Structure formats: structure tokens, C-alpha cells
Amino acid sequence: MRRPLIAGNWKMNTNVAEATNLAQVMLAELDEISGVEKVLCPPFVSLASIKGLIKGMSIELGAQNMYFEDKGAYTGEISPLMLIGLCDLVILGHSERRQYFAETDEIINKKVKKALEFGLKPILCVGESLEDNEAGRTGEIITQQIRAALTGVNSTSQLVIAYEPIWAIGTGRAATGKQANATIGLIRNTVASLWDIETAQAIRILYGGSVTGSNIAEFIAEPEIDGALVGGASLKADDFLRIVSQTAAIKST
Ligand code: PGA
Secondary structure, X not given: OOOOEEEEEOOOOOOHHHHHHHHHHHHHHHHHOOOOEEEEEOOHHHHHHHHHHOOOOOEEEEEOOOOOOOOOOOOOOOOHXXXXXXXXXXXXXXXXXHHHOOOOHHHHHXXXXXXXXXXXXXXXXXXXXXXXXXXXXXXXXXXXXXHHHOOOOOOXXXXXXXXXXXXXXXXXXXXXXXXXXXXXXXXXXXXXXXXOHHHHHHOEEEEEOOOOOOOHHHHHOOOOOOEEEEOHHHHOHHHHHHHHHHHHHHHOO
């Protein structure tokens, strides 16, 4: 049985005061929900403050990005050495990083290796554009992204993958549960062919893209979908709590 995981990606929103406020509003209730791995991914500058707030709670922190070198003259970058001790997970290869910061599959592959080397669990994001989706190329694109990101990476159940169709991110136009389930099944098969069936069955694969408290049930009800990477709705305490509690309820049945 895979433990469901819900991660909230706050993206470039909230200053330190706002982030700690947002966390404070939901932490107590979030901590009470069992059976789901709960992860908050605030901006880098708020990780330390929120780490203080979640002490002793069943809540984890994730970073939204990371560089692939340990240290050195890389002005403005954050290394895995700076993240260890501060967070447990790191989002890598988000489509916004690919699109606005020119991250290639090769860069993402280096980042995945580095995160694992330092014991940070990668949340590796993959997803196809609307154009590729409409051209029926989803499977091809996703398979290629997974193969490239995992080149030379040893089999590990620590890896988390998020399938996030680009056309569904921040658009209010989520995929259907069935569509997401089919693509996630394909991702699992790709991992099985690269690594082994046991590991492919053990890793968590999430759906992301316009997930809310109103549609989470449709995704979570699907057998291949192990949780969600939530953007916009993770900035609303009520909505995020609804997503996590519904996940707990549905996956426990
Ligand atoms: P969204 O973002 O939930 O706002 O669509 C998801 C993501 O980018 O991880």
C-alpha cells in the first residue's frame, strides 16, 4: 500500500509574515489528519520560520527548487546542503521552471541525482503542453521526460513523481480523473521498465493541475493516483484542509 501524499506548492506567493500566518491557520487541523503524508512547500525564505512552527507535528516541508552543485560561485542559487535539515522534499522540474527558467531534462536529471545523494526526496514534475496533448503525443512526451530525468539514477522508492499537464496548471481546467489515471499508469510502467516492478509499485505518483477541494475526490478515487501537488488551492487554508481530509477519507476505504 502506498501512503498518499498531498503537497502544497505556494510558488512565489507570501512574504515571511504571510507564510507563517497561512501555516498557523492550518497547522493544528492539518496535524490531526492521519493516513496522508502532508507537505508544505513555501518560498525558501519562509522555510526556517515554518520549520519552527511544525516542530513535533506530522507535517513536512519541501523546497520549490534546488541547484545541482553543492556550493560555490553560483550567485542566487540554493544548494542541497542548504536544504538538508530544513526540509525533507524538493520539487524539481516544475513546468514553470522549464518554461521561464530554461530548465532542460538534462538539468533536471542532475538535480534529481543531487537531491537523492543528499537524502532529499525529489518531487519530479512532468507534463505535456496543450499542443502535444491535442496532437495525441502525451504518452510520448511523458515517457521521454521520465527517461531523461531518471538517466543514471538508481532505483529508489524515495522518488515522488507529479504528473502535471501544463494546460491544467493554474487554468481551472483540470484533467479528468480517468485521463490522469491513464497517464500515471503509463508513468508507472515507464519506471518499471527503467528500474523494476517493485519500485514502480512503491513510488508515489501525484496528479497536479487545478486541484481543489471540489475536485480532489475524482482524482483520489483512481487507483494509480497517490495524491496531489496543489498550487492555487494550497494558499487557501480551508481548501487545502479539505483536499487533505478528503484524501485521507477516500484512500482509507
Ligand atoms: P495549480 O498549480 O494547482 O494552481 O494548478 C499546480 C502546480 O503548479 O503544482
